[in-house]
Amino acid sequence: MRPAEYTPEEIIKAGKELQASGRNITGFALRKQVGGGYPARLKQVWDEYVSSQDEQQNESVAELPVEVAETVADMTKQLTERIHSFAVELNDKAVRVADRRVADVTRRAEEQRQQADRELADASETVEELEARLEKAVRDAEEQGSALTELKNAYQKQAVELAQAKERLEAAGQKAKDAEKELQEQKVVVKEAVSARDAAREEAARLSGQVETLQAQVREMMVAFGGQKSGRTDRNIT
Numbered sequence: 001m002r003p004a005e006y007t008p009e010e011i012i013k014a015g016k017e018l019q020a021s022g023r024n025i026t027g028f029a030l031r032k033q034v035g036g037g038y039p040a041r042l043k044q045v046w047d048e049y050v051s052s053q054d055e056q057q058n059e060s061v062a063e064l065p066v067e068v069a070e071t072v073a074d075m076t077k078q079l080t081e082r083i084h085s086f087a088v089e090l091n092d093k094a095v096r097v098a099d100r101r102v103a104d105v106t107r108r109a110e111e112q113r114q115q116a117d118r119e120l121a122d123a124s125e126t127v128e129e130l131e132a133r134l135e136k137a138v139r140d141a142e143e144q145g146s147a148l149t150e151l152k153n154a155y156q157k158q159a160v161e162l163a164q165a166k167e168r169l170e171a172a173g174q175k176a177k178d179a180e181k182e183l184q185e186q187k188v189v190v191k192e193a194v195s196a197r198d199a200a201r202e203e204a205a206r207l208s209g210q211v212e213t214l215q216a217q218v219r220e221m222m223v224a225f226g227g228q229k230s231g232r233t234d235r236n237i238t
Contacts, residue, residue, distance in 0.1 A: 006037045008045050015046040026217055043217070047224060076218050080211055087207035094200025101193040109186035112179045120172045127165045134158045 014033035018025050025046060027039025034042065137154050144151070 006034050006042070008049070010034055011037075011042050011045040012049045014042075015049070026214075026221075028214075039213075076215075080215055083207065083211045083214075087204045087211070090207070091200055091204030094203075095197050098193045098197030098200065102190050105186045105189050105193070109183045113183055115179070117176070120169075120176050124169065127162070127169055130158060130162045130165050134162060 011030060011034060014030050015025050018029055018033055023029060025043075027043035030042035030046060031037050031039050134155070137151055137158055140151060
């Protein structure tokens with residue numbers, strides 16, 4: 001069996017410090033005060049200490065007035081409702097933000113991909129036109145010997161333009177590759193955004209679980225208080 005991380009003396013000391021500061025002594029408050037441990041065990045140790053002190057002192061505690069009990073119950077209900085409302089609101093905001101980020105990233109990636117496709121198509125069309133012109137110039141040079149020099153110059157010019165066009169085509173191809181890489185990176189961002197949304201949902205679920213735990217602790221405190229009050233009443237009658 002795993003030994004307890006904190007001794008009863010440390011837990012009792014933490015409870016006394018909370019008591020002196022006027023704070024409610026709960027399992028989570030004790031856990032925060034000592035720096036760790038299981039809230040249920042911490043609260044159990046503190047309750048046993050309080051019970052032993054009550055038995056030693058054998059003091060009679062005044063019954064909690066109905067108005068005070070109703071006020072405590074009403075405050076507990078309001079606190080629970082506020083925590084639940086906050087958890088729902090937090091989850092809703094997180095989901096909306098994540099969805100908006102996913103939509104924006106996807107839209108930008110698609111726009112960049114379409115722009116790269118358009119530039120690649122334009123470059124390809126230019127290369128085809130230049131190649132056609134070059135072929136025509138070669139045919140004309142073969143047919144017109146008198147204009148051979150001029151045609152050679154034109155050929156050289158077309159070759160330069162063709163080389164430039166090919167460079168633009170290569171640049172467009174590289175830009176398309178860059179766009180594809182950017183799209184993959186954006187997909188990673190989308191995945192992270194979805195993970196953030198799921199984490200927000202898990203956080204909301206965790207908060208709901210804490211609310212249920214707090215409710216259970218409140219009920220346990222009321223039951224424990226009722227049991228202690230009944231026991232003291234029996235002793236007083238005796």
